[in-house]
Amino acid sequence: MNLKKIISIAAIVVISGLLIYGFILVRQIFAVNTKFSEKEIYVHIPTDATYATAKAIIATYVEDMDRFELVASKRNYPENVKSGRFLFTKGMSSYDLVKSLRQNVPVKLAFNNQERLENFAGRISSQIEADSISLIKTIKDSVFMAENGFNEETVFAMFIPNTYEFYWDTSAVKFRDKMIKEYRKFWTDERVAKAKLQGLTPVEATILASIVHKESVKKDERPRIAGVYLNRMRIAMPLQADPTVIYALKKKSNNFDQVIKRVFYNDLTMSSPYNTYVNIGLPPGPIAMPDITAMEAVLNPEKNDFIYFCASVERFGYHEFAATYAEHTVNAKKYSDWINSQGVKR
Structure with missing residues (x-):
């Protein structure tokens, strides 16, 4: 066998070997390598995770980790x-x-109708990496609150319900x-001026809005209820808002x-800065x-000229309003x- 023929055979062998290797490599790279039944899942890799940590998390969803690691290594993932x-x-x-x-995928983070900061922090921590304890500690940081005009009772007013990314x-x-950036964005000069027209700061407006929010789920009735509470504030009458007593x-x-459906007379005398039956003016912070x-x-x-209102028995969810105590007594x-x-009972 001459040299030329030997070289040709050797070349064929090498090329065949390379093709086989290439086929195996392509199969390892592009073959299906998942083992979960869901159509899609989200994998969470914590901050400062090492490759070993990430690999342990990823392994739950991968069929063949050797194939995964081969590709990961070639693409410098470790x-x-x-x-x-x-x-x-x-x-x-x-x-x-x-x-x-x-490709870090954003979370559509939505929140509303939370009653206090602790509940809110729990909800947020279920959607992002930060835990509820660190969230509360950071939000209640004394320097941060002082710089932004909040205290521990009012800092909850900072959060504007919406969907954020x-x-x-x-x-x-x-x-x-x-x-805090979203809070400042919400409180435009126009909104600040409107609050001032009612004799309120942005925080005070939020506190009153929390009472209005809890008082009625009927959005078309809320401006009337707000008008009643502002009327009471102008004559230095206690707000006498049942939702504040429930909060207290x-x-x-x-x-x-707990679910409290009824407020009793004895509840109205309880000692609490949130009880607007015994204290004149707004409570120290939002109740929701x-x-x-x-x-x-x-x-x-x-x-309006209304001073009183109570739940209606004819239009459930709405209220009956009155300008005099006599009218209110009937309602x-x-x-x-x-x-x-x-x-x-309660």
């Missing part, structure tokens, strides 16, 4: 682990998985700083999970997170008789 929230879809290859681990690995500080009862028992309609109701209240008796007939 040296460039990113924290965040990453989308894996069923049927992804190792190549697709590594590519996905470079965050990365999952957002820290407590970054979350707080984003929220929950705060006293430290049980915000008011939504935008409640805020706008306070900033754009109905001008209140109707409601009292009805609620007694329903056997509501």
Whole structure:
């Protein structure tokens, strides 16, 4: 066999070997390598995670880790682990998985109708990496509160209910700083001027809005209720808002999970800065997170002569309003008789 033929055979062998190796390599890179049944799942890699940490998390969803690690190594993933929230879809290859681990997917973070900061922090911590303790500690930082005109009772007024976009690995500080920016964005010069026209600061407007929010779920009625409370404030009459008493009862028992449907006469005399039956003016902080309609109701209240109102027994969810105590007594008796007939104890 001449040299030329030997070289030709050797070349064929080498090329065949390379083709086989290439085929195996392509298969390892692009073959399906997931083992979860869901259509898609999100993988969370914590801040400062090492490759070993990330690998342990990823292994739950990967069929063959040797194939994954081969691709990860060739694409320098071990040296460039990113924290965040990453989308894996069923049927992804190792190549697709590594590519996905470079694309941090934002969280659509929504919140509303929270009663206090602790509940709010718990809800937020279920959606981003920061835990509730670090969130509360950061939000209640004394320097931060002083710089922004809050105290421990009023700092809850900072949060404007909406849907926001965050990365999952957002820290407590970054979350707080984003929220104060959104607060300043909401309180435009026009809104500040409207609050001032009602004799309120932005924080005071939020506190009153929290009462209006809790008083009625009917958005079209909220401007009228806001008007009544502002009328009471102008004549230095106690607000006499049942939702503040309910809040005070929950705060006293430290049980915000309880449902209180009825306020009794004895409750109205309890000692609490949140009891607006015994204290004139606004409570020291919001009793809930008011939504935008409640805020706008306070900033754009109905001008009326009403001083009193109570729940209606004819239009459930709405209220009956009165300008005199005599009129109110009639309305209140109707409601009292009805609620007694329903056997509501608390």
